[in-house]
Structure formats: C-alpha cells, structure tokens
Amino acid sequence: MGRGQKNLKQYRKKRRLRLLYKVLSFVLIVAALITGSVLFFQVEEIQVSGSSKYSNEQILSIAAVDQNANLLLLPEGAISERITDSLPYVDKVKLKRSFPTTLNIVIEECIPLAAVQVDGNWYVLDENGKILERTDESIAGGYIQLSGLSLTEPKVGEVAKVSQDDTHRLKGLCGLLTALQENAVYSNVSWIDMSSDTEIEMGYLGRFTVYLPIRTEYSDATHNNEEYNRKIIELKQIASLLDEADKGIIDLRHENGYFRPG
Numbered sequence: 001m002g003r004g005q006k007n008l009k010q011y012r013k014k015r016r017l018r019l020l021y022k023v024l025s026f027v028l029i030v031a032a033l034i035t036g037s038v039l040f041f042q043v044e045e046i047q048v049s050g051s052s053k054y055s056n057e058q059i060l061s062i063a064a065v066d067q068n069a070n071l072l073l074l075p076e077g078a079i080s081e082r083i084t085d086s087l088p089y090v091d092k093v094k095l096k097r098s099f100p101t102t103l104n105i106v107i108e109e110c111i112p113l114a115a116v117q118v119d120g121n122w123y124v125l126d127e128n129g130k131i132l133e134r135t136d137e138s139i140a141g142g143y144i145q146l147s148g149l150s151l152t153e154p155k156v157g158e159v160a161k162v163s164q165d166d167t168h169r170l171k172g173l174c175g176l177l178t179a180l181q182e183n184a185v186y187s188n189v190s191w192i193d194m195s196s197d198t199e200i201e202m203g204y205l206g207r208f209t210v211y212l213p214i215r216t217e218y219s220d221a222t223h224n225n226e227e228y229n230r231k232i233i234e235l236k237q238i239a240s241l242l243d244e245a246d247k248g249i250i251d252l253r254h255e256n257g258y259f260r261p262g
Helices: 003-040 056-063 076-086 164-182 221-240
Strands: 045-049 090-098 102-109 114-118 121-125 131-135 144-147 189-193 199-204 208-213 248-251 258-261
Touching (some): 056 076, 076 090, 164 189, 221 248
Parallel strands (some): 114 144
Antiparallel strands (some): 090 102, 114 121, 121 131
C-alpha cells in the first residue's frame, strides 16, 4: 500500500470518528435537555381565566391535570376536548404555560343569543346554533325569541338539528346571529321569525320590523356570514338616520335597503 493510500485511509477513519463524536454529543445534549425538562418544568400551580359561567373548581376537576405533570408534555388537545365536551358554554380552551411551573387554562365562552321553544321546553342557542342549555320561560325571555324553526331531538352541548327542509333556515339563522353578535347589536333584537322559506322577519329596537333574505345560494358558512354582516351594517346605517319616534318596516331583501313608515 502506498503512502498516499495509507494517509487517505487514516483521514477517512478520523473523519468517521469525528462524526461519531458529534452524533454522540448531540444525543447526550438532547438527553440532558429532556431530563432537565422532566425534572424542572413540573406543574405546581394551575390558574383559570375567562370563565364566568363555571367555577374554577369545575373546570379544574374536568381538566384533570395532575400536579407535578410535565409542563411541556401536557396533552393540550385532550384537555381542551374534555372541557368543551363537558361544559356547553365553553367554546374554546387554550393552555398557556408560564415557565417554570405555572399553567393557565384560558376559557373562551359561547355567547347566548336566542331562545326557542320545543315541546314546552326552552333552549338557548349561540350564533353557531349550539344548544347551550335547557331553561324556563323566565330565563328564555332575556334572549331573542325565535319562532318558525323546529328543532329535532335537541340536546344540550350539541349543534341544533332540523329537518332536511329546514336546513337552509338554520344556515340563515346562524349567519344572521353571527352578524348581530359581530356588530354588537343583538341586544336590540327582540324576536326573529324563520317561518318563511325565502325571508326572515326580525324585531329591531322595539320600533321596526326588519325583512332580510334567506341566502340559499351560499353553501359555505363564511360567505353566508359575510352577506348577513353586510345587511346588518346597512340596517345600522338606515336606523341611525331615522328619528327616535319613527316606526315601520326596514326592508333589506334587495340590493339597497329602505325604510317604510307604518
């Protein structure tokens, strides 16, 4: 074997050893980090924020986060699902970690908007049609009174179900409720009538009957909600131009809405 070949062989051997050292060093560093996180980032304090409907104790009991659990390795999806499945008024759950030892469970609650009567029972809905609770008439009276839409087998914690013929009505209702909530005017609405196949009637500010179309051409919720949002912005603009003594109809079924005294 020539001198050049021997040198090349030695060089390759040294290079393999250097590579092996680097790999081993990386493995040792990762192992040290994992060991350190397990030992030092353990849950010692759990805080709850954003909930007005449920007590902190209720949420903590359902979340079932063990003290001394690893803060980095908490199963966020499973914890969030346990809470949202068990507490109907909870819309979203986020886990925020404050290192080294604090976990904050942040709750975003559904907003109750409308109430509908089914077989003598009253059910409260949010803008997505989720059934938040079954209640009595006195509590239901504090929300928008919904008529003309029949729910089938209503169950608290689930999105309302209707017959196939009423599917477009439910989509229209959800689009309208979303627009009312996003524009912060749902408290101005006393009732909504969904009995028509083509239009929605709504009581606004105790002085106006508002007519809106049921949008059947939009299959996706986003486009549907955008259209109702545009209609509610137009409603606010028309109402703002009227005197407080004015009463009548605000018709938003066509491209340009208008007011008709009556």
